[in-house]
Amino acid sequence: MSPNATKAALRVRRLRKTYKDVVAVNDLDLEVRPGECFGLLGPNGAGKTTTIEICEGLTPADAGEVEVLGMHWASDAKALRQRLGIQLQETQLSDKLTVLETIDLFRSFFQQGPDGMEVIGLVQLEEKAKSRVGNLSGGQKQRLALACALVGNPDFLFLDEPTTGLDPQARRQLWELIEKFKLSGRTILLTTHYMDEAERLCERVAIMDHGKTIALGTPRELIASVCAEHLVEFSAGTHAHPLDLAAVSAIDGIRDVQHENGSVRMQVTELHRAVPALLAELGRQAVPLTELRTHSATLEDVFVTLTGRHLRDE
Amino acid sequence: MNSHPLAQLTLVRFREFLREPEAVFWVFGFPILLAAGLGLAFRNRPAEVLEIGAVTPQLTASLRTEKLLDVRELPAGDAGTALRTGKVVLVAEPGANGTVVYSYDDTNPEGRSARMLADRAVQRAAGRQDPIAASDALMREPGSRYIDFLVPGLLGMNLMGSAVWGMAFGIVDARRKKLIKRLMATPMPREYYLLSFALSRLVLLVVEVGAVLGFAVLVFHVPVHGSLTALGLFCVLSSMSFCALGLLIASRVQTIEAASGMTNAIMMPMWICSGVFFSAQRFPNVMQPLIKALPLTAVIDALRANMLQGATMAQLAPQAGVLSAWLLVCFFVALKLFRWR
Numbered sequence: 336m337s338p339n340a341t342k343a344a345l346r347v348r349r350l351r352k353t354y355k356d357v358v359a360v361n362d363l364d365l366e367v368r369p370g371e372c373f374g375l376l377g378p379n380g381a382g383k384t385t386t387i388e389i390c391e392g393l394t395p396a397d398a399g400e401v402e403v404l405g406m407h408w409a410s411d412a413k414a415l416r417q418r419l420g421i422q423l424q425e426t427q428l429s430d431k432l433t434v435l436e437t438i439d440l441f442r443s444f445f446q447q448g449p450d451g452m453e454v455i456g457l458v459q460l461e462e463k464a465k466s467r468v469g470n471l472s473g474g475q476k477q478r479l480a481l482a483c484a485l486v487g488n489p490d491f492l493f494l495d496e497p498t499t500g501l502d503p504q505a506r507r508q509l510w511e512l513i514e515k516f517k518l519s520g521r522t523i524l525l526t527t528h529y530m531d532e533a534e535r536l537c538e539r540v541a542i543m544d545h546g547k548t549i550a551l552g553t554p555r556e557l558i559a560s561v562c563a564e565h566l567v568e569f570s571a572g573t574h575a576h577p578l579d580l581a582a583v584s585a586i587d588g589i590r591d592v593q594h595e596n597g598s599v600r601m602q603v604t605e606l607h608r609a610v611p612a613l614l615a616e617l618g619r620q621a622v623p624l625t626e627l628r629t630h631s632a633t634l635e636d637v638f639v640t641l642t643g644r645h646l647r648d649e
Numbered sequence: 650m651n652s653h654p655l656a657q658l659t660l661v662r663f664r665e666f667l668r669e670p671e672a673v674f675w676v677f678g679f680p681i682l683l684a685a686g687l688g689l690a691f692r693n694r695p696a697e698v699l700e701i702g703a704v705t706p707q708l709t710a711s712l713r714t715e716k717l718l719d720v721r722e723l724p725a726g727d728a729g730t731a732l733r734t735g736k737v738v739l740v741a742e743p744g745a746n747g748t749v750v751y752s753y754d755d756t757n758p759e760g761r762s763a764r765m766l767a768d769r770a771v772q773r774a775a776g777r778q779d780p781i782a783a784s785d786a787l788m789r790e791p792g793s794r795y796i797d798f799l800v801p802g803l804l805g806m807n808l809m810g811s812a813v814w815g816m817a818f819g820i821v822d823a824r825r826k827k828l829i830k831r832l833m834a835t836p837m838p839r840e841y842y843l844l845s846f847a848l849s850r851l852v853l854l855v856v857e858v859g860a861v862l863g864f865a866v867l868v869f870h871v872p873v874h875g876s877l878t879a880l881g882l883f884c885v886l887s888s889m890s891f892c893a894l895g896l897l898i899a900s901r902v903q904t905i906e907a908a909s910g911m912t913n914a915i916m917m918p919m920w921i922c923s924g925v926f927f928s929a930q931r932f933p934n935v936m937q938p939l940i941k942a943l944p945l946t947a948v949i950d951a952l953r954a955n956m957l958q959g960a961t962m963a964q965l966a967p968q969a970g971v972l973s974a975w976l977l978v979c980f981f982v983a984l985k986l987f988r989w990r
Contacts, residue, residue, distance in 0.1 A: 391834055393990070416836035423834065427826035431668040432661060443657040444835040487836075 343402070344369045344491055344522040345390060350399035352385050352546075359385040361546035363399070372513075372523040374537035376530060376634060382546035383526035384424060387495050390524065391421050404491060417446055420489030422480050424496050430469030434460055434479055437468060438486060445487030458482040458512055474505025481512060492516065494525040498532060510535055530634035542638060549641050558632045561640040565606045570598045570626040571617055578622050586612045598626070654837055658845035662819070666853065676853070680807045680861045688796040688869050699763045702728050702737040708749070711774030712741060715766050728752075739763040741771070797872065800865040801952035802925035807861060808884060809891045809919065809945050811853070813912055816846055816895025821908040824899075830990040839989065847892055854888050874959030883955065883965065887948040890972045893979035894944070900986040919945035947971040 345367035352360040360382045367373040375383045388394040390401055392408040392415065401408065406415050428437050438451040449457075455464050458478040463471060471479065477497065484492060497513070498506040506529075513536055517523060527533055533540050534554045542550040542557070550557050558564060567589075572578035583599070584592045588609050592601040603609035606629060617624055666672055698716075702723040703709040712720040723731055728740040732752060738760045739753040749771055753760035823829045832842060858881075865871040873880065898915065902908045922936075923929060923945035932940060940946050951968035954960035962969075 393830065393834055413836065416834075419834075421831075421834040423827060423831050425827055426831040427828065428831075429661065429665060429823075429826075429828065431665045436661070436664065439652070440657045440661055441835060443652055443654040444837040446836075483831075 342369060342405075343367060344371075344404060345373075345524060346400075346402040347386070347390065348400040350386065350389060350401065351397045352382075352389060352394070353397055358546050360389070360396075363543075363546065363548060365541060365548070367522060367524055368539075369522055370520050371538040372517050372525065372536050374533040374540040375524070375526040375543055376528070376533045376540050376638075377526075377543035378528055378638075381543040383528075383543055384495055385546075386543070387493055387524060387526050388423075391419065391493050392416075393423075417487060418490045420484035420487060420492040422484040422492075422494045422497060424499070426480060428468050428476070428479065428483070430467060432468055433465050434468065434471070435464045437479065438482055441483045442486040448486050448488040451486075454482045454486050457485060457515075459508075472505070474501050474508060477501060477505070477509060478512065481509065485516070490521055492521060492523045494523065496526055496528070498527070498529065506532070530638070534634055540634065542634070542641065544642055550637065554634055557634060557637045561637050564632055565603050565609075566600065566630050566632060566636075567603055567606070567609065567613070568598060568600045568626075568628045569613070569624060571624045572597075572622040576622055578617075579620055582620065583613065583616055586616060589613070602632075655841045655844060655848070658837075658841055659848045662845050662849035663852075665819070666815070666849070676807070676811045676857055677860050680803050681864050684796070684800060684803055684861065684865055685868070687799055699739075699759055699766065700737045701739040701741065701763050701767060702731050704728055704740070704742040708741050708743065708771070712767055712770050714774060715770035718763065718766055718770065739767060741767055796865070796869045797957060798928075798953070799926065800861070800869070800871045801956050802949050804858060804861055804884075804952055805887070805923070805945055805949035806920060806925045807857060808854075808887050808948060809916060811857060812850055812888050812891030813895040813898065813916060815850060815853075816892050817899040817902075817908045817912050818905070819846060820896070820899035821902050821905055824902075824988070824990070825904060827990075833989050843896070846896075847889065850888055850892055851885065854884060858884050871956070873956045875955030875961070879962045879965070880952070880955050882962070883948070883951050883969070886969060886972050886976070887944070887951075890944050890976040890979070893976050893983060897979045897983040897986070900983045901988050919943050922946070924949050942971060944972055944975045 343366045345365065347363060347365040350360050350363040350365075351358075363382070363386060365373075365386070375386060377383050385394060389396045390403060392403075392412060403415055404418060408415065432440070434455060435451055438454055442448060442451055442454070448454075452461070452464065455461055458481055460475060460478055460482065463475060468476065468479065481494070481497065484494070494513070498509050501509065510532065513523065513525075517536075523536075525532075525536065537554065539551070539553055540557060541548045550560070552560065578599070580592065580594055580599070583589070583601075586609065588605055589601050589603050589612075592599060610627075610629070614624070698719045700719045700721065701712065702721050703712055704723060704725045706722060709720050709722040712718055721731075721737060723737075723740070725742065728737075728742065729752075731737045732740050738757060739751055742750055742752070744750040749768075751764050751767060753764055755761060755764075820829070823832075829842075833839075862871075862873070866873065894915070895912075898908060898911050902911065922932060922940050923943050924940075925945075929937075929940050929946055941950075947968040951960075951965045954965060954968075
């Protein structure tokens with residue numbers, strides 16, 4: 336075992352959970368290191384929520400072992416609860432209470448932690464402290480939910496789809512808050528089906544599908560493992576003066592060249608070398624370039640390559 | 650500042666209740682309005698004056714000596730119509746040879762009363778002396794009126810409604826919103842959650858019983874003959890029993906609709922059978938043991954015995970037993986069934 340394994344913040348071994356005839360979690364192994372932000376990425380129904388709720392001690396597993404901060408739910412539940420911050424998917428906090436009243440309620444359950452206004456400051460809801468929860472926007476409600484997870488000054492934060500259903504601006508605001516929390520050196524496990532969220536926030540990512548991990552690593556590693564880092568698309572040539580595709584394919588650092596409806600798509604590892612080489616080759620052939628686009632490969636491309644499906648397909 | 654979790658949870662219960670104006674109305678306003686409305690409808694009015702008609706001035710004059718009759722002089726032609734249309738219950742007219750003829754419907758009690766009153770007035774006017782002197786002692790004591798019977802019934806109904814509803818709605822709503830699950834993810838001790846419902850109920854109980862009882866005593870002079878301590882203890886015991894019943898209803902239900910259906914199905918038979926508006930004794934004898942075993946019957950019987958007959962705590966032991974049994978059985982079954990998510 337690696338030295339990291341002995342002091343893992345979360346260790347999951349051969350975890351299994353079945354609902355009637357659906358296997359939600361299928362012999363899953365996971366390890367989250369202290370101080371890292373670990374992402375469980377996958378489409379709806381991949382078993383992310385079931386996995387995180389088992390780790391949170393809310394759902395019993397059928398089989399397998401879960402160790403959180405070196406403790407077990409069966410024997411140390413009380414002590415564990417004091418050290419975890421948890422945000423569930425789709426909790427509706429009471430509309431009739433104010434933001435501060437809600438925070439004070441959650442704060443009263445924990446032995447230590449910042450006071451109510453301080454937590455509200457952390458999630459930038461000071462101006463709304465006296466507003467009823469029912470009058471908050473979706474993004475504000477989500478920040479309040481995050482605040483409820485932070486009241487006990489947790490060592491380990493569990494976030495289940497923290498930005499689902501938010502508009503882009505509210506998502507970015509929440510990401511900034513999570514990044515700030517990461518700076519304090521505490522551990523985060525988050526689930527998401529947004530690959531940009533995982534790429535931005537997570538040091539390491541496990542891609543889940545059908546209750547299993549199908550890939551594990553840093554977002555860079557995962558992208559590098561299945562495809563080159565950049566994709567280039569261009570259109571060039573005319574009927575009278577067609578492009579010599581074989582010569583393009585022969586350029587160093589270019590692979591997987593596909594020709595489709597007059598447009599060429601290819602993978603390159605080093606954009607700064609491949610593009611000049613491509614332009615030089617087109618110049619040598621004297622075919623005019625009519626279009627050129629590049630984009631970086633994303634975790635979405637990883638998922639598509641591994642499963643043949645898109646992340647947001649239901 | 651970090652206050653006790655039980656204090657915070659109980660505060661939340663109050664805030665949620667007080668910020669729901671409808672709930673406040675149904676718990677406080679409605680019983681008072683109902684008592685006021687029914688009290689007015691069934692108030693004891695002075696003995697009713699009967700309207701009759703007479704066709705001659707002479708008869709009219711002699712009939713007017715009777716205070717309980719309101720005599721109208723009518724032309725002979727109109728008298729029949731007035732009688733048929735119910736404007737008067739009796740018509741007096743002279744017959745042959747100085748006799749008097751009374752026309753009225755003898756199946757109508759008012760008609761028969763009017764016949765006796767009218768005849769007495771006519772005979773006395775003609776000089777009749779009663780051989781035996783008689784006087785009246787009028788019975789209009791508080792404690793035997795309908796409003797006196799009604800108020801303990803309304804109190805019991807209110808105790809049941811607010812406890813069962815408060816409990817069932819509060820818990821099912823929190824479960825539906827996944828708020829219970831969220832609370833379970835904190836170190837909150839579970840028993841505090843349930844205890845906060847019971848505590849807030851006890852405090853609201855004082856206000857609620859105080860409002861209805863105070864209104865009844867001040868406005869309708871409804872008596873409270875028994876000890877107020879015993880009355881208070883009984884209200885607490887019954888409220889806790891109904892809380893346990895509400896907890897049982899809420900133990901598994903996932904939606905407000907299901908909870909509301911179950912709550913109505915359980916409370917409706919008690920509204921009808923337990924003697925809120927009329928005595929439960931009116932139901933057939935075979936049903937009586939069953940009716941006596943209902944918690945609302947026990948509450949209402951005990952409240953009536955305390956308020957109207959001044960029964961002591963010891964005399965209310967059977968009702969206390971019934972309520973305690975409901976409390977224990979419902980509470981422990983509910984704990985067994987309860988789903989914390």
